[in-house]
Amino acid sequence: MEFVTVLADKQVKIGEDVTLRCETNTDKLTATWEKKGQKLCCVEGKHKTGKIGTTFFLEIKNAEIGDEGNYTLTIKSNSESTSCSAMVTVELKEWRTVQWKQHPMISALKGFKISSVDVRELRFLLHGPVGAGKSSIINSIKTIFEGHQYINCLTASALTGESFTTKFEKFNVGNVPFTFYDVMGLEEEEHKGMHPDDIKSVLKGHVPNNYTFKARAPIDEDNRHYILNPTLNDKIHCLVSVIAADKVTLMKDEVIQKMRTIRAAASKLGIPQVVFMTRVDEVCLMTQQDMTKIYKSKKIKEKMTECSNRLGVTMNCIFPVKNYHEETKPSEKLNCLMLEAFTQIVHSADDFVQKNSHKEKNVE
Ligand SMILES: Nc1nc2c(ncn2[C@@H]2O[C@H](COP(=O)(O)OP(=O)(O)OP(=O)(O)O)[C@@H](O)[C@H]2O)c(=O)[nH]1
Ligand SMILES: [Mg+2]
Incomplete structure (x- = not known):
């Protein structure tokens, strides 16, 4: 038989x-x-x-x-x-639509003009647990704008439990005025990984490029590298929380708590925030096979709902994305999903600088 x-x-x-x-x-x-x-x-x-x-x-x-x-x-x-x-x-019935053509989005971003003349570039900070895919997001965006797979921005192995990135490093993207900062992953123990106070200093613009963070000693006024009077150019204009779809369920409460603390600090400063949910291909086979079905997937919706509940953010601020990791061929669908999310953070950051450049001017 x-x-x-x-x-x-x-x-x-x-x-x-x-x-x-x-x-x-x-x-x-x-x-x-x-x-x-x-x-x-x-x-x-x-x-x-x-x-x-x-x-x-x-x-x-x-x-x-x-x-x-x-x-x-x-x-x-x-x-x-x-x-x-x-x-x-x-x-499911498609519950969010995506433009699956990359050229209109790429050219809109390439021609993008920042609303405030005082701001040279929009600055984004990626934060999240170890191995969430922060460095990979930068790689993917660089790949889209620079047209070749970018491998210099090192990614950690998914298997190692410790964060790979320790410096406050700046990554420019092609010829567009957008820069990313990728900081060390958050780890559950109090004294491991990025200190939430360091992230708060970063948000406010007190941390210079290439500063190496010390887990036990967050930067303060006494540090000679500390930027005492940051301008709008030094500040972070949009905070991007990164969570891996396949790890959200197992994330420790301590890590979630750290992320919530950072989000609260950003809210207090009026900094817009979004969530990029990476590794969508790891939780949904249908999406892995055909990216255009992402917003028809029950599994993806479940994971986004979980991110929403755990982090306390609304669904419309959560963007599921897939990064370049093993693929060698460029994929327009992967690019489009990332570009939709990227366009959103560019506009949010731009709103922030527009509002705050008025404020700075009024103070003068
Ligand atoms: N399948 C899949 N793997 C991904 C995706 N994004 C990232 N990865 C893999 O996940 C692992 C961790 O990614 P990283 O970008 O190094 O994560 P990170 O957040 O920068 O990690 P730290 O710097 O250590 O905090 C790497 O092995 C990536 O190749 C994705 O969308 N899908
Ligand atoms: Mg990294």
Whole structure:
């Protein structure tokens, strides 16, 4: 007794029907279906199971969100049994749209003029746990604007638990007036990783480029590198919190708390904030295979909701993105998803400098 063909993964739109089937080499079998490891509870008018010759099938009618999951068929004859499984993914109605053409977005950003003449470049700070994908975001954006895969901005191995980035490093992007700062990852222990007080000093513009952070000694006025009277040019104009989709569930409360503290400090300074949720390909196969389905994915929505709840931010501030990591070929879809998120932070940062340059002028 064996399978001749096994169950195949299926994607189905809400309201449509889907059938899982597989062929065996004999019809003298008993078959049981399971969903997510539990015996499938057949609902009248919803599920239909059966057998045509040696082919077993399960029909699911009028697919709903709840039908998503892993289905297993176990066949038995005498004392032998064997099984196979497949994943049914239910596509949601697209709940956010993305422009899947990169050129209009790239040229809009290349031609972008900062609203305030006093500000030379918009400055973004990326913060988040170790290995969240902060450096990879910079790599991806550089790849988009510079047209080649950028590998100088080192990324840590996903496996090492300790942060790779220790300096307050500035990364320029192509010929556009946008700069990124990537700081050491936040770690759970009090004295490890980036100190939240250092991040607050960075936000306010007190930390010079290339300053090396010391985990146990946050920078203060007594430090000779400290910028005493920062101008709008020295400040951070938008804070980007980075969280990996596949790690949000396991993130320690201590790390979340550190992130919330930093966000609160940014809010107090009026600095706009967004969340980039990376590694979307690690949590959703449908998205990994076809990026344009990202806003139809239940899994992605679940992970975004989790980010929203844990960090206390609204869904419209969360942008799921995928970074260049293994791919060698440029991908327009990957670029578009990143460009949508990037365009958003550029506009938020620009609003911030516009508001604050008026304030600085009024003070003078
Ligand atoms: N599959 C996948 N892997 C990613 C993605 N983004 C980043 N990675 C991988 O995740 C790992 C961590 O990424 P980094 O960019 O080094 O993370 P980081 O936040 O800079 O880490 P620290 O500097 O140590 O705090 C690397 O191995 C990346 O290749 C993504 O979108 N998808
Ligand atoms: Mg890094």
